[in-house]
Amino acid sequence: MRRSRTVGAVLCALATAVASAGLVLGSGAGAQAAATAATPLPAHVFAPYFEAYNGDSPAALSAASGAKYLTMALIQTEARGSCTPYWNGESSQPIAQSQFGADFTTMRSRGGDVIPSFGGYAADNGATEIADSCTNVDSIAAAYEKVITTYDVSRLDMDIEDNSLTNSAGIDRRNKAIKKVQDWAAANGRSVQISYTLPTTTSGLADSGLAVLRNAVSNGAKVDVVNLMTFDYYDGAAHNMAMDTQTATSGLHDQLAGLYPGRTSAQLWSMVGIIEMPGIDDYGPAETFTTVDAAPVYNWAVSKGIGTLSFWALQRDNGGCPGTGGSDTCSGIAQDTWYFSHTFAPFTGGGTPATDDFSVAVAPGSATVAPGGSTTATVNTAVTSGSARTVALTASGAPAGVTATLSPASVTAGGTSKLTVGASASTAPGTYAITVKGAAGTLTHSATFTLTVSGPGGGTGALVNGDFESGSLGPWSCESGGAVVSTPVHGGSHALAAAATSSQTGECTQKLTLSPNTRYTLSGWVQGNYGYLGVRGDATASTWGSSSGWAKETVAVTTGSTGSVTVYLHGWYAQGTVYGDDISVTS
Structure with missing residues (x-):
């Protein structure tokens, strides 16, 4: 207190x-x-x-x-x-x-x-x-x-x-x-x-x-x-x-x-x-x-x-x-x-009813595959109170090129299911969060499986999860406090929050391999004080603004001989959280 x-x-x-x-x-x-x-x-x-x-x-x-x-x-x-x-x-x-x-x-x-x-x-x-x-x-x-x-x-x-x-x-x-x-x-x-x-x-x-x-x-x-x-x-x-x-x-x-x-x-x-x-x-x-x-x-x-x-x-x-x-x-x-x-x-009252409840866990909780590869994990369920109920299992959050299937798709609490995750040859490299959810009536519980796709992979200019509708950060990486949020948003149901504090800018980044010696346009909608959107690496360009509402930021990007760049969004020290949404790189 x-x-x-x-x-x-x-x-x-x-x-x-x-x-x-x-x-x-x-x-x-x-x-x-x-x-x-x-x-x-x-x-x-x-x-x-x-x-x-x-x-x-x-x-x-x-x-x-x-x-x-x-x-x-x-x-x-x-x-x-x-x-x-x-x-x-x-x-x-x-x-x-x-x-x-x-x-x-x-x-x-x-x-x-x-x-x-x-x-x-x-x-x-x-x-x-x-x-x-x-x-x-x-x-x-x-x-x-x-x-x-x-x-x-x-x-x-x-x-x-x-x-x-x-x-x-x-x-x-x-x-x-x-x-x-x-x-x-x-x-x-x-x-x-x-x-x-x-x-x-x-x-x-x-x-x-x-x-x-x-x-x-x-x-x-x-x-x-x-x-x-x-x-x-x-x-x-x-x-x-x-x-x-x-x-x-x-x-x-x-x-x-x-x-x-x-x-x-x-x-x-x-x-x-x-x-x-x-x-x-x-x-x-x-x-x-x-x-x-x-x-x-x-x-x-x-x-x-x-x-x-x-x-x-x-x-x-x-x-x-x-x-x-x-x-x-x-x-x-x-x-x-x-x-x-x-x-x-x-x-004090209302009691806790003798609910038939359950839990969901995934083991192992993460894996790394190359583009074109696949991996498996076990989804474990358990009875945490009452009697065993039938649990319907679903997997969500997989980005383009990644598939996630469950077999069986329904178990009795206490049973297991096999999660198979595959990445196509064109899947962009990065780290992705796949949510496995179990539902029994109105009760739901979930667990996260983290998939890392290695190798160059990906199409040219393929910025992944720029609208954040996967509900998770991957393949973006953020400083402490960065997260995908449900408010405020520019489009859809999610946006990115970059947590600027007195000791950090809250930077969130994603690495891309673009075509060498090519002109691109980086754009995105940004809200907050001193919101910076830009790239560094084989190209250097940025733009910034301060807005209490959503404002579109756009900057021209020309790559050098390798095309390897890092796209970033960040705020400024002690200026508060900056939000980003619908970020894209187009040629």
């Missing part, structure tokens, strides 16, 4: 900031499967944050407040560069049953559970958020798996704010690790959900928060819930906190629709989470969430089918410090103890 409460955690982290041996085990190797997989959370759950650094018993406060489910804050490394997670970043509080294990068991005996949360302001500010601190994706995944199996939990929360919102390498590592954990969970019959906790504006996520989710989509990491911190706006404006919650979550709903175009409105609302801060937040009295605001927010969450309702933090739910803002131990307003907990507690 973005709060002054992190001061204590920072001091503890500094006091214990010593080099620690990090987790070096690969995904799945760091934790043994528990005897029983965790019970999934209810479809609608109230889970306020619990400050794990102040010595309170989560089981005792859960019983006193009536909040059966708690989000446990927070887990981080003890020092920058470490890969070992600890509660509050304190090496004296390892991820072990000796830390909170008995409390969690007691809470489950009363029908509750916990959601461990990684990160928070102190970790994000001090580079001890595990994906910022640790540069090994397998070690990050192993840390997540250790928490899951040690405490037998079914959801992990990622509290990402401050510097972690602009650490593109950390964002990418985190989502890659999440994908590994999800694959591990599916292979072991576990139900594991991932929630992201992000700061918000009163109209939805800022682009930095949205970029975290875009990267998750591009890495194939499933995000189940996006929790908005509907407080600490720091915008100097007057606030009706209950109304701001409604506009912020409505904005998030629309943003999620752009990221997940195949989902219904009800499914999108179920992905939305709300985190309030009862009383006076860190900014001050202008941002005060009162007892009068609680019922409208509760009713809004119920009416929209929102998935998770929460607040920061359980220890603040009392009126012990009138007029004080941002306290760890009280709300700063006149209220009965546990007023907000009692108001929000009935939100």
Whole structure:
């Protein structure tokens, strides 16, 4: 959370900031499967944050407040560069049953559970958020798996704010690790959900928060819930906190629709989470969430089918410090103890039905072939809950010249199918993502097979996937954060996003072999500040523009003696994401 409460955690982290041996085990190797997989959370759950650094018993406060489910804050490394997670970043509080294990068991005996949360302001500010601190994706995944199996939990929360919102390498590592954990969970019959906790504006996520989710989509990491911190706006404006919650979550709903175009409105609302801060937040009295605001927010969450309702933090739910803002131990307003907990507690319900669910995986997940060649892989399905259902399999995303077939095209969950992928002699060299999807009624799951076509191959001037309608980047390559997006687009359903930040231009490239000593025209539609479209190599030419809407950029290109060029699109440092669509090279 973005709060002054992190001061204590920072001091503890500094006091214990010593080099620690990090987790070096690969995904799945760091934790043994528990005897029983965790019970999934209810479809609608109230889970306020619990400050794990102040010595309170989560089981005792859960019983006193009536909040059966708690989000446990927070887990981080003890020092920058470490890969070992600890509660509050304190090496004296390892991820072990000796830390909170008995409390969690007691809470489950009363029908509750916990959601461990990684990160928070102190970790994000001090580079001890595990994906910022640790540069090994397998070690990050192993840390997540250790928490899951040690405490037998079914959801992990990622509290990402401050510097972690602009650490593109950390964002990418985190989502890659999440994908590994999800694959591990599916292979072991576990139900594991991932929630992201992000700061918000009163109209939805800022682009930095949205970029975290875009990267998750591009890495194939499933995000189940996006929790908005509907407080600490720091915008100097007057606030009706209950109304701001409604506009912020409505904005998030629309943003999620752009990221997940195949989902219904009800499914999108179920992905939305709300985190309030009862009383006076860190900014001050202008941002005060009162007892009068609680019922409208509760009713809004119920009416929209929102998935998770929460607040920061359980220890603040009392009126012990009138007029004080941002306290760890009280709300700063006149209220009965546990007023907000009692108001929000009935939100938990809806249950998780005994759905007949399944998983899909492809092994191996990638292969390289020459033009004219072919390869095979095995599509594995498994029952993850309920009974086995018939799963219809399809393969999509293959570019021109590539075929992908499945035999059989339908299996009973638990069965396998053979994926055969072939590239014609004229297929352009590059890397292509082929999506294998399984469908059983309204349930769908997918996995990605990455095909690399080697050799010169390809026709003259054959720029591939210039309209991005394959839904994937290949054969384009991008700097961190680059992705194919569904909004904004110029034509069709997809476009390219080049993620320019303070440390990179976000360049996306594709290599081509054109005819030597020949004149071509490179053109494309570009949106954003300082959007550069050009080529380098055996020809050098570029054009640029700045436009809040789509604008066509065109430049003449004349090749030299080899015809080997690289087409590129990029933005400029700290100028924001640039979008491209319908890019072509014509003679």
